[in-house]
Amino acid sequence: MGRVTERRRVIRIRDGAVSTRPDTLVAEEPMEIRLGGKPLAITMRTPGDDFALAAGFLVxxxxxxSAAELANIVYCAGATGEGGSNTYNVVDVRLADGVPVPDITLERNVYTTSSCGLCGKASLDAVRTTAHWPLDTSPDTPVRIEPATLSALPDRLRAAQRVFERTGGLHAAALFTTDGELLDIREDVGRHNAVDKIVGRALQQGRLPLSSCVLMVSGRASFELVQKAVMAGIPVLAAVSAPSSLAVDLAIETGLTLVGFLRGTSMNVYAGEHRLALSAAASTD
Known part of the structure:
Protein backbone atom coordinates (compact mmCIF):
# COMPACT_ATOMS: atom_id res chain seq x y z
CA MET A 1 0.00 0.00 0.00
CA GLY A 2 1.19 3.52 -0.73
CA ARG A 3 2.83 5.51 1.99
CA VAL A 4 1.61 8.84 3.32
CA THR A 5 5.05 10.42 2.85
CA GLU A 6 8.08 9.83 0.64
CA ARG A 7 11.68 11.02 0.68
CA ARG A 8 13.32 12.93 -2.15
CA ARG A 9 16.71 14.56 -2.64
CA VAL A 10 16.62 18.36 -2.55
CA ILE A 11 19.25 21.06 -3.03
CA ARG A 12 18.84 23.59 -0.27
CA ILE A 13 20.01 27.18 -0.59
CA ARG A 14 20.06 29.34 2.51
CA ASP A 15 21.79 32.73 2.56
CA GLY A 16 24.00 31.69 -0.35
CA ALA A 17 25.07 28.39 1.24
CA VAL A 18 24.28 25.32 -0.86
CA SER A 19 23.70 21.87 0.63
CA THR A 20 22.09 18.59 -0.34
CA ARG A 21 19.65 16.83 1.93
CA PRO A 22 16.66 14.47 1.86
CA ASP A 23 13.25 16.13 2.12
CA THR A 24 9.95 14.63 3.26
CA LEU A 25 7.12 15.07 0.77
CA VAL A 26 3.47 14.16 0.96
CA ALA A 27 2.64 11.21 -1.28
CA GLU A 28 0.15 11.66 -4.12
CA GLU A 29 -1.23 8.70 -6.06
CA PRO A 30 -4.32 8.12 -8.21
CA MET A 31 -7.19 6.06 -6.84
CA GLU A 32 -9.97 4.70 -9.00
CA ILE A 33 -13.36 4.24 -7.36
CA ARG A 34 -15.57 1.54 -8.85
CA LEU A 35 -19.20 0.91 -7.99
CA GLY A 36 -20.35 -2.66 -8.48
CA GLY A 37 -17.33 -3.31 -10.67
CA LYS A 38 -17.95 -0.32 -12.96
CA PRO A 39 -15.52 2.63 -13.03
CA LEU A 40 -17.02 5.74 -11.43
CA ALA A 41 -14.25 8.20 -10.56
CA ILE A 42 -10.52 8.73 -10.32
CA THR A 43 -9.12 11.00 -7.65
CA MET A 44 -5.58 12.05 -6.83
CA ARG A 45 -5.18 11.42 -3.12
CA THR A 46 -2.77 10.75 -0.28
CA PRO A 47 -2.88 6.97 0.36
CA GLY A 48 -4.63 5.99 3.57
CA ASP A 49 -8.26 5.73 4.68
CA ASP A 50 -9.04 4.71 1.10
CA PHE A 51 -12.24 2.85 1.99
CA ALA A 52 -13.49 5.84 3.99
CA LEU A 53 -12.61 8.10 1.07
CA ALA A 54 -14.68 5.97 -1.30
CA ALA A 55 -17.61 5.77 1.12
CA GLY A 56 -17.55 9.52 1.76
CA PHE A 57 -17.45 10.25 -1.95
CA LEU A 58 -20.58 8.14 -2.43
CA VAL A 59 -22.33 9.97 0.41
CA SER A 66 -26.11 4.71 6.01
CA ALA A 67 -23.74 1.86 6.80
CA ALA A 68 -26.59 -0.60 6.20
CA GLU A 69 -26.59 0.34 2.51
CA LEU A 70 -22.94 -0.66 2.14
CA ALA A 71 -22.06 -4.32 1.63
CA ASN A 72 -18.29 -3.99 1.44
CA ILE A 73 -15.34 -2.18 -0.09
CA VAL A 74 -12.33 -4.09 -1.41
CA TYR A 75 -9.10 -3.37 -3.21
CA CYS A 76 -9.01 -4.77 -6.73
CA ALA A 77 -6.02 -7.08 -7.07
CA GLY A 78 -4.13 -6.84 -10.32
CA ALA A 79 -6.29 -4.00 -11.63
CA THR A 80 -3.42 -1.95 -12.99
CA GLY A 81 -0.23 -3.59 -11.71
CA GLU A 82 2.13 -5.57 -13.88
CA GLY A 83 2.09 -9.30 -13.34
CA GLY A 84 -1.21 -9.18 -11.46
CA SER A 85 0.20 -7.40 -8.41
CA ASN A 86 -2.12 -5.32 -6.25
CA THR A 87 -1.42 -1.60 -6.54
CA TYR A 88 -3.92 -0.69 -3.78
CA ASN A 89 -4.98 2.18 -6.03
CA VAL A 90 -8.33 0.74 -7.18
CA VAL A 91 -11.25 0.14 -4.83
CA ASP A 92 -14.59 -1.46 -5.63
CA VAL A 93 -17.68 -0.56 -3.61
CA ARG A 94 -20.49 -3.08 -3.38
CA LEU A 95 -23.91 -1.93 -2.24
CA ALA A 96 -26.13 -4.01 0.01
CA ASP A 97 -28.89 -6.13 -1.52
CA GLY A 98 -31.85 -4.01 -2.51
CA VAL A 99 -29.93 -0.72 -2.68
CA PRO A 100 -30.34 0.70 -6.19
CA VAL A 101 -27.18 1.20 -8.18
CA PRO A 102 -27.27 4.53 -10.04
CA ASP A 103 -26.87 4.53 -13.79
CA ILE A 104 -23.18 5.18 -14.40
CA THR A 105 -22.78 6.98 -17.71
CA LEU A 106 -19.85 8.75 -19.30
CA GLU A 107 -21.51 12.01 -18.29
CA ARG A 108 -21.44 10.94 -14.65
CA ASN A 109 -17.86 9.72 -14.67
CA VAL A 110 -15.66 12.10 -12.74
CA TYR A 111 -11.93 12.74 -12.90
CA THR A 112 -11.06 14.63 -9.76
CA THR A 113 -7.74 16.35 -9.34
CA SER A 114 -6.28 16.90 -5.90
CA SER A 115 -7.56 20.50 -5.92
CA CYS A 116 -11.03 20.05 -7.41
CA GLY A 117 -13.52 17.32 -6.67
CA LEU A 118 -16.00 18.31 -9.35
CA CYS A 119 -13.95 18.71 -12.51
CA GLY A 120 -15.74 17.03 -15.40
CA LYS A 121 -19.28 17.41 -14.10
CA ALA A 122 -21.63 18.11 -17.00
CA SER A 123 -23.45 20.91 -15.19
CA LEU A 124 -24.16 22.34 -11.77
CA ASP A 125 -27.49 20.53 -11.85
CA ALA A 126 -25.52 17.26 -11.65
CA VAL A 127 -24.16 18.17 -8.22
CA ARG A 128 -27.28 19.70 -6.70
CA THR A 129 -28.06 16.33 -5.19
CA THR A 130 -31.10 15.98 -2.97
CA ALA A 131 -29.91 15.79 0.63
CA HIS A 132 -31.01 12.86 2.76
CA TRP A 133 -31.10 15.08 5.84
CA PRO A 134 -32.30 18.64 5.11
CA LEU A 135 -30.65 21.08 7.50
CA ASP A 136 -32.85 22.77 10.08
CA THR A 137 -33.17 26.38 8.95
CA SER A 138 -35.28 27.52 11.91
CA PRO A 139 -33.88 30.29 14.13
CA ASP A 140 -34.83 28.03 17.05
CA THR A 141 -32.50 25.25 15.97
CA PRO A 142 -30.68 23.65 18.91
CA VAL A 143 -27.32 23.85 17.11
CA ARG A 144 -25.64 26.98 18.47
CA ILE A 145 -21.99 27.90 18.59
CA GLU A 146 -20.07 30.75 20.17
CA PRO A 147 -17.80 32.84 17.92
CA ALA A 148 -15.05 32.38 20.50
CA THR A 149 -15.35 28.61 20.05
CA LEU A 150 -15.00 28.98 16.29
CA SER A 151 -11.96 31.19 16.75
CA ALA A 152 -10.13 28.40 18.56
CA LEU A 153 -10.71 25.77 15.86
CA PRO A 154 -7.94 26.69 13.35
CA ASP A 155 -5.22 26.32 15.99
CA ARG A 156 -6.70 23.03 17.16
CA LEU A 157 -6.83 21.83 13.58
CA ARG A 158 -3.21 22.72 12.93
CA ALA A 159 -2.04 21.19 16.22
CA ALA A 160 -3.62 17.87 15.22
CA GLN A 161 -2.08 17.77 11.73
CA ARG A 162 0.67 15.22 12.19
CA VAL A 163 1.75 14.80 8.57
CA PHE A 164 1.56 18.52 7.76
CA GLU A 165 4.25 19.21 10.33
CA ARG A 166 6.63 16.97 8.36
CA THR A 167 5.68 18.00 4.83
CA GLY A 168 3.81 21.33 4.82
CA GLY A 169 1.87 19.97 1.86
CA LEU A 170 -1.44 18.67 3.14
CA HIS A 171 -4.96 19.95 3.57
CA ALA A 172 -6.97 18.89 6.58
CA ALA A 173 -10.60 18.52 7.57
CA ALA A 174 -11.67 18.16 11.17
CA LEU A 175 -14.94 17.44 12.88
CA PHE A 176 -15.70 19.26 16.12
CA THR A 177 -18.56 19.44 18.57
CA THR A 178 -20.22 22.81 19.03
CA ASP A 179 -18.19 23.09 22.25
CA GLY A 180 -14.94 22.81 20.29
CA GLU A 181 -14.08 19.20 21.11
CA LEU A 182 -12.13 17.47 18.33
CA LEU A 183 -13.93 14.33 17.15
CA ASP A 184 -11.91 13.36 14.08
CA ILE A 185 -9.32 14.76 11.69
CA ARG A 186 -8.10 13.55 8.32
CA GLU A 187 -5.33 14.87 6.06
CA ASP A 188 -4.97 14.60 2.32
CA VAL A 189 -3.34 16.35 -0.62
CA GLY A 190 -6.89 17.23 -1.73
CA ARG A 191 -9.19 19.17 0.57
CA HIS A 192 -12.25 17.39 -0.83
CA ASN A 193 -10.61 14.01 -0.13
CA ALA A 194 -9.98 14.97 3.49
CA VAL A 195 -13.69 15.77 3.87
CA ASP A 196 -14.71 12.53 2.16
CA LYS A 197 -12.50 10.58 4.57
CA ILE A 198 -14.18 12.30 7.53
CA VAL A 199 -17.67 11.62 6.18
CA GLY A 200 -16.83 8.08 5.09
CA ARG A 201 -15.55 7.16 8.54
CA ALA A 202 -18.73 8.55 10.06
CA LEU A 203 -20.83 6.44 7.68
CA GLN A 204 -18.83 3.30 8.47
CA GLN A 205 -19.36 3.94 12.18
CA GLY A 206 -23.10 4.56 11.77
CA ARG A 207 -22.86 8.21 12.85
CA LEU A 208 -24.63 9.93 9.95
CA PRO A 209 -26.16 12.48 9.93
CA LEU A 210 -23.56 14.64 11.69
CA SER A 211 -26.27 17.06 12.75
CA SER A 212 -24.54 18.38 15.89
CA CYS A 213 -21.09 18.92 14.44
CA VAL A 214 -18.89 21.63 12.96
CA LEU A 215 -16.69 20.90 9.95
CA MET A 216 -13.43 22.87 9.87
CA VAL A 217 -11.30 22.88 6.73
CA SER A 218 -7.91 24.29 5.85
CA GLY A 219 -7.87 26.49 2.78
CA ARG A 220 -10.91 27.83 1.00
CA ALA A 221 -14.57 26.80 1.07
CA SER A 222 -15.65 25.72 -2.39
CA PHE A 223 -19.04 24.64 -3.73
CA GLU A 224 -18.01 20.99 -3.45
CA LEU A 225 -17.18 21.28 0.26
CA VAL A 226 -20.52 22.93 0.99
CA GLN A 227 -22.22 20.13 -0.92
CA LYS A 228 -20.34 17.46 1.02
CA ALA A 229 -21.22 19.08 4.36
CA VAL A 230 -24.89 19.31 3.42
CA MET A 231 -25.03 15.70 2.20
CA ALA A 232 -23.56 14.54 5.53
CA GLY A 233 -26.07 16.59 7.52
CA ILE A 234 -23.39 18.90 8.93
CA PRO A 235 -24.95 22.28 9.86
CA VAL A 236 -21.77 24.40 10.19
CA LEU A 237 -18.80 24.69 7.83
CA ALA A 238 -15.84 26.91 8.71
CA ALA A 239 -12.77 27.65 6.59
CA VAL A 240 -9.60 29.64 7.13
CA SER A 241 -9.85 31.18 3.67
CA ALA A 242 -12.48 32.54 1.30
CA PRO A 243 -15.62 30.84 0.01
CA SER A 244 -16.65 31.01 -3.62
CA SER A 245 -19.82 32.80 -4.71
CA LEU A 246 -21.43 29.48 -5.61
CA ALA A 247 -20.53 28.05 -2.21
CA VAL A 248 -22.34 30.94 -0.54
CA ASP A 249 -25.35 30.51 -2.83
CA LEU A 250 -25.62 26.82 -1.98
CA ALA A 251 -25.16 27.48 1.75
CA ILE A 252 -28.03 29.99 1.68
CA GLU A 253 -30.18 27.63 -0.37
CA THR A 254 -29.68 24.68 1.99
CA GLY A 255 -29.55 26.52 5.33
CA LEU A 256 -25.89 25.76 6.06
CA THR A 257 -23.93 28.07 8.34
CA LEU A 258 -20.87 29.10 6.32
CA VAL A 259 -17.93 30.91 7.92
CA GLY A 260 -14.86 32.04 6.00
CA PHE A 261 -11.60 33.89 6.72
CA LEU A 262 -11.58 32.33 10.20
CA ARG A 263 -8.33 33.74 11.55
CA GLY A 264 -7.75 34.64 15.15
CA THR A 265 -10.81 36.43 16.48
CA SER A 266 -11.88 37.56 13.00
CA MET A 267 -14.29 35.79 10.68
CA ASN A 268 -16.87 36.43 7.99
CA VAL A 269 -20.27 34.78 8.29
CA TYR A 270 -21.76 34.31 4.81
CA ALA A 271 -24.87 32.28 5.63
CA GLY A 272 -26.76 30.69 8.51
CA GLU A 273 -25.88 33.32 11.09
CA HIS A 274 -28.82 32.14 13.25
CA ARG A 275 -26.61 29.33 14.58
CA LEU A 276 -24.01 31.76 15.95
CA ALA A 277 -24.47 33.35 19.36
CA LEU A 278 -24.00 36.89 18.05
CA SER A 279 -24.41 40.08 20.02
CA ALA A 280 -27.76 41.76 19.62
CA ALA A 281 -25.86 44.95 18.85
CA ALA A 282 -24.34 43.45 15.70
CA SER A 283 -24.91 45.82 12.80
CA THR A 284 -25.85 44.94 9.22
CA ASP A 285 -24.38 47.48 6.86
Whole structure:
Protein backbone atom coordinates (compact mmCIF):
# COMPACT_ATOMS: atom_id res chain seq x y z
CA MET A 1 0.00 0.00 0.00
CA GLY A 2 1.19 3.52 -0.73
CA ARG A 3 2.83 5.51 1.99
CA VAL A 4 1.61 8.84 3.32
CA THR A 5 5.05 10.42 2.85
CA GLU A 6 8.08 9.83 0.64
CA ARG A 7 11.68 11.02 0.68
CA ARG A 8 13.32 12.93 -2.15
CA ARG A 9 16.71 14.56 -2.64
CA VAL A 10 16.62 18.36 -2.55
CA ILE A 11 19.25 21.06 -3.03
CA ARG A 12 18.84 23.59 -0.27
CA ILE A 13 20.01 27.18 -0.59
CA ARG A 14 20.06 29.34 2.51
CA ASP A 15 21.79 32.73 2.56
CA GLY A 16 24.00 31.69 -0.35
CA ALA A 17 25.07 28.39 1.24
CA VAL A 18 24.28 25.32 -0.86
CA SER A 19 23.70 21.87 0.63
CA THR A 20 22.09 18.59 -0.34
CA ARG A 21 19.65 16.83 1.93
CA PRO A 22 16.66 14.47 1.86
CA ASP A 23 13.25 16.13 2.12
CA THR A 24 9.95 14.63 3.26
CA LEU A 25 7.12 15.07 0.77
CA VAL A 26 3.47 14.16 0.96
CA ALA A 27 2.64 11.21 -1.28
CA GLU A 28 0.15 11.66 -4.12
CA GLU A 29 -1.23 8.70 -6.06
CA PRO A 30 -4.32 8.12 -8.21
CA MET A 31 -7.19 6.06 -6.84
CA GLU A 32 -9.97 4.70 -9.00
CA ILE A 33 -13.36 4.24 -7.36
CA ARG A 34 -15.57 1.54 -8.85
CA LEU A 35 -19.20 0.91 -7.99
CA GLY A 36 -20.35 -2.66 -8.48
CA GLY A 37 -17.33 -3.31 -10.67
CA LYS A 38 -17.95 -0.32 -12.96
CA PRO A 39 -15.52 2.63 -13.03
CA LEU A 40 -17.02 5.74 -11.43
CA ALA A 41 -14.25 8.20 -10.56
CA ILE A 42 -10.52 8.73 -10.32
CA THR A 43 -9.12 11.00 -7.65
CA MET A 44 -5.58 12.05 -6.83
CA ARG A 45 -5.18 11.42 -3.12
CA THR A 46 -2.77 10.75 -0.28
CA PRO A 47 -2.88 6.97 0.36
CA GLY A 48 -4.63 5.99 3.57
CA ASP A 49 -8.26 5.73 4.68
CA ASP A 50 -9.04 4.71 1.10
CA PHE A 51 -12.24 2.85 1.99
CA ALA A 52 -13.49 5.84 3.99
CA LEU A 53 -12.61 8.10 1.07
CA ALA A 54 -14.68 5.97 -1.30
CA ALA A 55 -17.61 5.77 1.12
CA GLY A 56 -17.55 9.52 1.76
CA PHE A 57 -17.45 10.25 -1.95
CA LEU A 58 -20.58 8.14 -2.43
CA VAL A 59 -22.33 9.97 0.41
CA UNK A 60 -21.69 13.29 -1.33
CA UNK A 61 -22.96 11.78 -4.60
CA UNK A 62 -26.21 10.73 -2.92
CA UNK A 63 -25.55 7.01 -3.38
CA UNK A 64 -25.06 6.10 0.30
CA UNK A 65 -26.79 7.39 3.41
CA SER A 66 -26.11 4.71 6.01
CA ALA A 67 -23.74 1.86 6.80
CA ALA A 68 -26.59 -0.60 6.20
CA GLU A 69 -26.59 0.34 2.51
CA LEU A 70 -22.94 -0.66 2.14
CA ALA A 71 -22.06 -4.32 1.63
CA ASN A 72 -18.29 -3.99 1.44
CA ILE A 73 -15.34 -2.18 -0.09
CA VAL A 74 -12.33 -4.09 -1.41
CA TYR A 75 -9.10 -3.37 -3.21
CA CYS A 76 -9.01 -4.77 -6.73
CA ALA A 77 -6.02 -7.08 -7.07
CA GLY A 78 -4.13 -6.84 -10.32
CA ALA A 79 -6.29 -4.00 -11.63
CA THR A 80 -3.42 -1.95 -12.99
CA GLY A 81 -0.23 -3.59 -11.71
CA GLU A 82 2.13 -5.57 -13.88
CA GLY A 83 2.09 -9.30 -13.34
CA GLY A 84 -1.21 -9.18 -11.46
CA SER A 85 0.20 -7.40 -8.41
CA ASN A 86 -2.12 -5.32 -6.25
CA THR A 87 -1.42 -1.60 -6.54
CA TYR A 88 -3.92 -0.69 -3.78
CA ASN A 89 -4.98 2.18 -6.03
CA VAL A 90 -8.33 0.74 -7.18
CA VAL A 91 -11.25 0.14 -4.83
CA ASP A 92 -14.59 -1.46 -5.63
CA VAL A 93 -17.68 -0.56 -3.61
CA ARG A 94 -20.49 -3.08 -3.38
CA LEU A 95 -23.91 -1.93 -2.24
CA ALA A 96 -26.13 -4.01 0.01
CA ASP A 97 -28.89 -6.13 -1.52
CA GLY A 98 -31.85 -4.01 -2.51
CA VAL A 99 -29.93 -0.72 -2.68
CA PRO A 100 -30.34 0.70 -6.19
CA VAL A 101 -27.18 1.20 -8.18
CA PRO A 102 -27.27 4.53 -10.04
CA ASP A 103 -26.87 4.53 -13.79
CA ILE A 104 -23.18 5.18 -14.40
CA THR A 105 -22.78 6.98 -17.71
CA LEU A 106 -19.85 8.75 -19.30
CA GLU A 107 -21.51 12.01 -18.29
CA ARG A 108 -21.44 10.94 -14.65
CA ASN A 109 -17.86 9.72 -14.67
CA VAL A 110 -15.66 12.10 -12.74
CA TYR A 111 -11.93 12.74 -12.90
CA THR A 112 -11.06 14.63 -9.76
CA THR A 113 -7.74 16.35 -9.34
CA SER A 114 -6.28 16.90 -5.90
CA SER A 115 -7.56 20.50 -5.92
CA CYS A 116 -11.03 20.05 -7.41
CA GLY A 117 -13.52 17.32 -6.67
CA LEU A 118 -16.00 18.31 -9.35
CA CYS A 119 -13.95 18.71 -12.51
CA GLY A 120 -15.74 17.03 -15.40
CA LYS A 121 -19.28 17.41 -14.10
CA ALA A 122 -21.63 18.11 -17.00
CA SER A 123 -23.45 20.91 -15.19
CA LEU A 124 -24.16 22.34 -11.77
CA ASP A 125 -27.49 20.53 -11.85
CA ALA A 126 -25.52 17.26 -11.65
CA VAL A 127 -24.16 18.17 -8.22
CA ARG A 128 -27.28 19.70 -6.70
CA THR A 129 -28.06 16.33 -5.19
CA THR A 130 -31.10 15.98 -2.97
CA ALA A 131 -29.91 15.79 0.63
CA HIS A 132 -31.01 12.86 2.76
CA TRP A 133 -31.10 15.08 5.84
CA PRO A 134 -32.30 18.64 5.11
CA LEU A 135 -30.65 21.08 7.50
CA ASP A 136 -32.85 22.77 10.08
CA THR A 137 -33.17 26.38 8.95
CA SER A 138 -35.28 27.52 11.91
CA PRO A 139 -33.88 30.29 14.13
CA ASP A 140 -34.83 28.03 17.05
CA THR A 141 -32.50 25.25 15.97
CA PRO A 142 -30.68 23.65 18.91
CA VAL A 143 -27.32 23.85 17.11
CA ARG A 144 -25.64 26.98 18.47
CA ILE A 145 -21.99 27.90 18.59
CA GLU A 146 -20.07 30.75 20.17
CA PRO A 147 -17.80 32.84 17.92
CA ALA A 148 -15.05 32.38 20.50
CA THR A 149 -15.35 28.61 20.05
CA LEU A 150 -15.00 28.98 16.29
CA SER A 151 -11.96 31.19 16.75
CA ALA A 152 -10.13 28.40 18.56
CA LEU A 153 -10.71 25.77 15.86
CA PRO A 154 -7.94 26.69 13.35
CA ASP A 155 -5.22 26.32 15.99
CA ARG A 156 -6.70 23.03 17.16
CA LEU A 157 -6.83 21.83 13.58
CA ARG A 158 -3.21 22.72 12.93
CA ALA A 159 -2.04 21.19 16.22
CA ALA A 160 -3.62 17.87 15.22
CA GLN A 161 -2.08 17.77 11.73
CA ARG A 162 0.67 15.22 12.19
CA VAL A 163 1.75 14.80 8.57
CA PHE A 164 1.56 18.52 7.76
CA GLU A 165 4.25 19.21 10.33
CA ARG A 166 6.63 16.97 8.36
CA THR A 167 5.68 18.00 4.83
CA GLY A 168 3.81 21.33 4.82
CA GLY A 169 1.87 19.97 1.86
CA LEU A 170 -1.44 18.67 3.14
CA HIS A 171 -4.96 19.95 3.57
CA ALA A 172 -6.97 18.89 6.58
CA ALA A 173 -10.60 18.52 7.57
CA ALA A 174 -11.67 18.16 11.17
CA LEU A 175 -14.94 17.44 12.88
CA PHE A 176 -15.70 19.26 16.12
CA THR A 177 -18.56 19.44 18.57
CA THR A 178 -20.22 22.81 19.03
CA ASP A 179 -18.19 23.09 22.25
CA GLY A 180 -14.94 22.81 20.29
CA GLU A 181 -14.08 19.20 21.11
CA LEU A 182 -12.13 17.47 18.33
CA LEU A 183 -13.93 14.33 17.15
CA ASP A 184 -11.91 13.36 14.08
CA ILE A 185 -9.32 14.76 11.69
CA ARG A 186 -8.10 13.55 8.32
CA GLU A 187 -5.33 14.87 6.06
CA ASP A 188 -4.97 14.60 2.32
CA VAL A 189 -3.34 16.35 -0.62
CA GLY A 190 -6.89 17.23 -1.73
CA ARG A 191 -9.19 19.17 0.57
CA HIS A 192 -12.25 17.39 -0.83
CA ASN A 193 -10.61 14.01 -0.13
CA ALA A 194 -9.98 14.97 3.49
CA VAL A 195 -13.69 15.77 3.87
CA ASP A 196 -14.71 12.53 2.16
CA LYS A 197 -12.50 10.58 4.57
CA ILE A 198 -14.18 12.30 7.53
CA VAL A 199 -17.67 11.62 6.18
CA GLY A 200 -16.83 8.08 5.09
CA ARG A 201 -15.55 7.16 8.54
CA ALA A 202 -18.73 8.55 10.06
CA LEU A 203 -20.83 6.44 7.68
CA GLN A 204 -18.83 3.30 8.47
CA GLN A 205 -19.36 3.94 12.18
CA GLY A 206 -23.10 4.56 11.77
CA ARG A 207 -22.86 8.21 12.85
CA LEU A 208 -24.63 9.93 9.95
CA PRO A 209 -26.16 12.48 9.93
CA LEU A 210 -23.56 14.64 11.69
CA SER A 211 -26.27 17.06 12.75
CA SER A 212 -24.54 18.38 15.89
CA CYS A 213 -21.09 18.92 14.44
CA VAL A 214 -18.89 21.63 12.96
CA LEU A 215 -16.69 20.90 9.95
CA MET A 216 -13.43 22.87 9.87
CA VAL A 217 -11.30 22.88 6.73
CA SER A 218 -7.91 24.29 5.85
CA GLY A 219 -7.87 26.49 2.78
CA ARG A 220 -10.91 27.83 1.00
CA ALA A 221 -14.57 26.80 1.07
CA SER A 222 -15.65 25.72 -2.39
CA PHE A 223 -19.04 24.64 -3.73
CA GLU A 224 -18.01 20.99 -3.45
CA LEU A 225 -17.18 21.28 0.26
CA VAL A 226 -20.52 22.93 0.99
CA GLN A 227 -22.22 20.13 -0.92
CA LYS A 228 -20.34 17.46 1.02
CA ALA A 229 -21.22 19.08 4.36
CA VAL A 230 -24.89 19.31 3.42
CA MET A 231 -25.03 15.70 2.20
CA ALA A 232 -23.56 14.54 5.53
CA GLY A 233 -26.07 16.59 7.52
CA ILE A 234 -23.39 18.90 8.93
CA PRO A 235 -24.95 22.28 9.86
CA VAL A 236 -21.77 24.40 10.19
CA LEU A 237 -18.80 24.69 7.83
CA ALA A 238 -15.84 26.91 8.71
CA ALA A 239 -12.77 27.65 6.59
CA VAL A 240 -9.60 29.64 7.13
CA SER A 241 -9.85 31.18 3.67
CA ALA A 242 -12.48 32.54 1.30
CA PRO A 243 -15.62 30.84 0.01
CA SER A 244 -16.65 31.01 -3.62
CA SER A 245 -19.82 32.80 -4.71
CA LEU A 246 -21.43 29.48 -5.61
CA ALA A 247 -20.53 28.05 -2.21
CA VAL A 248 -22.34 30.94 -0.54
CA ASP A 249 -25.35 30.51 -2.83
CA LEU A 250 -25.62 26.82 -1.98
CA ALA A 251 -25.16 27.48 1.75
CA ILE A 252 -28.03 29.99 1.68
CA GLU A 253 -30.18 27.63 -0.37
CA THR A 254 -29.68 24.68 1.99
CA GLY A 255 -29.55 26.52 5.33
CA LEU A 256 -25.89 25.76 6.06
CA THR A 257 -23.93 28.07 8.34
CA LEU A 258 -20.87 29.10 6.32
CA VAL A 259 -17.93 30.91 7.92
CA GLY A 260 -14.86 32.04 6.00
CA PHE A 261 -11.60 33.89 6.72
CA LEU A 262 -11.58 32.33 10.20
CA ARG A 263 -8.33 33.74 11.55
CA GLY A 264 -7.75 34.64 15.15
CA THR A 265 -10.81 36.43 16.48
CA SER A 266 -11.88 37.56 13.00
CA MET A 267 -14.29 35.79 10.68
CA ASN A 268 -16.87 36.43 7.99
CA VAL A 269 -20.27 34.78 8.29
CA TYR A 270 -21.76 34.31 4.81
CA ALA A 271 -24.87 32.28 5.63
CA GLY A 272 -26.76 30.69 8.51
CA GLU A 273 -25.88 33.32 11.09
CA HIS A 274 -28.82 32.14 13.25
CA ARG A 275 -26.61 29.33 14.58
CA LEU A 276 -24.01 31.76 15.95
CA ALA A 277 -24.47 33.35 19.36
CA LEU A 278 -24.00 36.89 18.05
CA SER A 279 -24.41 40.08 20.02
CA ALA A 280 -27.76 41.76 19.62
CA ALA A 281 -25.86 44.95 18.85
CA ALA A 282 -24.34 43.45 15.70
CA SER A 283 -24.91 45.82 12.80
CA THR A 284 -25.85 44.94 9.22
CA ASP A 285 -24.38 47.48 6.86
Missing amino acids: SEGVLA
